[in-house]
Amino acid sequence: MVGGGFAGLVAAITCAEAGARVRLLEAHHTLGGRARATVGPYVAHDGPHVLYRDGPWWRWLAGRDLIGRSSGVPLSGLAGFRFRHGGRLRRTPPPALLPVLARRRRSAPVDVDFHTWISRHHGEAAASAAANLMGVATFDADPGRLSAAFVWPRLLRVFAPSPPARYLAGGWNGLIDRLATHARTRGVTIETGARVTELPPPPVIVATTLDAAARLLGTALPAGPSGRAVLLDLAVRADRRDAFVVSDLDAAGWLERYTVPDPSLAPTGESLAQAQLPLLDGEGKAGGLARLEALTDLALPGWRDRTTWRRDGVANRRSGALDLPGHTWRDRPAVDRGDGVYLAGDMVAAPGLLSEVSFNSAVTASRLAVS
Structure with a gap:
């Protein structure tokens, strides 16, 4: 198994449950891939991080008692839902x-x-x-x-x-830890800091980005469209005027205070907000961030004077595949590459919403690898 993100861990567990001996190699010193979050006191992820209880991920995790504590959208959160349209914030x-x-x-x-x-x-x-x-x-x-x-x-x-969205207590770091522990109890050997430069002998599942997978496979993989957005994480001193969620109907943006369903993500008396805004063609980080800060002005009045922690960045092709007209998930790079080599991840040929694509491709790859 090459890659220790969600897809790699799910594939490792699925193979081990089928009786295979599994060795998982992760280039970084921590597991989780794009699901890695910052270490407290501010626990922030790269963009939205919820599980959908009506999806396959949820059922798979629940069947192995791996979900941990979770919560839905609180009533106070529903009251704080806002929409930006016509340049104004509305209920x-x-x-x-x-x-x-x-x-x-x-x-x-x-x-x-x-x-x-x-x-x-x-x-x-x-x-x-x-x-x-x-x-x-x-x-x-x-x-x-x-x-x-x-x-x-x-x-x-x-x-x-x-709403089927569920928030995992403490963020997804705990989920990664539970997946890794479960994998080890199933006999999976996990090696971190193990960068792979040549494809291991098959059967092998490559659960990395398409670019990294292509280098290992020594072949080109068609890279379809994916998202490109500027991200902004803020911890602010709490204010009753702050919105819970703002859906930006003017520019496809989004802002959410994750401490509403999970106060443990920031110190007492502070709110952790995460905002995203897709970048326009040719737009750089500075331009997108200026537009995103304008959205934040509406959602969190006076946030600049209340900020206690901040980070920003650009997520480029890190949010899964997008299907243009005339295309479906079946047109993405196939999971089965032949000769005992399989792909898993959010850009390959599998159905699902966001991380569910990684999950479904990992399960498919595992069943093929051990069959």
Whole structure:
């Protein structure tokens, strides 16, 4: 197993449960991949970090008692949900968006972009709002350009009437530790600080980025579109005026105070907020960060004078594959590369929402490797 992120750990456990002897090699000195979070007192991740209890990840973890303590969206959080549209912060979405969210049983076409498909049924205003609503799950500045069949089911899950999102107590560091412990109890040998420069003898599962996998395989792997967004993490002294979530319907951004469901992520009396904004074509970090700070001005009034900790960065092609019109997840690089070599990760041919792609590809790769 090459790579000790979510995909690598899930694949290692799945293979070990099937009776295989597994050796996992991780280049970094800590496990977790993109799920690694900062060490307290401020526990911050790279972008949104929730599990969906209606997905395969949740059932797999629950069946092995690996979830730990978790919580849903508290009632106080629902009261603090805001939308930015027309340059202002509002408690309710624009009226044009409501009929879109109500028509949940409709099937979306693969070969039509999401904006065009929604506009045919509900008009331009609804299409723009619905597309920007999905910036949180695509990290893309124009989610409306993506296949309707890709965006629509994700919108239905993220914004379900009964939100399926669950927050893991203490962040995902604890989940990584539980996965690693479970893997070791199953006999998996885990080696950190073990950078791999040549493909190990098969059967081997490569659970890395596509670029790293291509170097190991000695072949080109088609890299489809992925997100590119600026990220901002802030710890601020708590203020009752602060929003819980702001969905930016003007620019596909998102801001969330993760200490509302999990106060342990920051010291007492402080809030940990994470914000993201997809970068426009040709836009650099400074320009995107300036626009994101303008969103933060609305969500956290006076935040600059209340900030106790801050970090920012750019997530480039680190948020999973995006499917354009005419394409589905089946068109991504195949899990089975032949000759006992398999891929796992969030850019390969597997279904799911965000980290679920890594999970599904890891399970598929494992079953093929041990069959």
